[in-house]
Amino acid sequence: MATKRRFKVLFNKEKCKGCEVCITFCPKKILCLDPEVNAKGYHPAGISNQEECIGCQSCATMCPDCCISIFELEEGEA
Numbered sequence: 216m217a218t219k220r221r222f223k224v225l226f227n228k229e230k231c232k233g234c235e236v237c238i239t240f241c242p243k244k245i246l247c248l249d250p251e252v253n254a255k256g257y258h259p260a261g262i263s264n265q266e267e268c269i270g271c272q273s274c275a276t277m278c279p280d281c282c283i284s285i286f287e288l289e290e291g292e293a
């Protein structure tokens with residue numbers, strides 16, 4: 216059986232302006248705004264369910280400020 220591919224989504228929280236574009240474009244609807252604010256006073260984007268990410272890169276591509284990076288995880292990597 217093929218192992219499910221897993222991805223890690225990293226945000227530059229201090230650069231994020233909480234515009235929600237990434238949230239809108241995520242096909243899995245797993246992105247949300249953090250309750251805490253960053254130094255600029257914005258609620259930055261975060262991920263609610265990392266395991267559901269399919270690594271499509273939509274969020275990273277659509278972010279106007281290039282705040283998102285996607286990495287594929289190796290087996291056993293968290």
Ligand code: SF4
Binds near residue numbers: 241269275
């Ligand atoms: S890579 Fe795709 S599935 Fe994963 S968080 Fe971004 S938009 Fe959603």
Ligand code: SF4
Binds near residue numbers: 226231235238260281
């Ligand atoms: S699209 Fe970019 S700037 Fe906008 S909320 Fe998402 S990570 Fe933040």
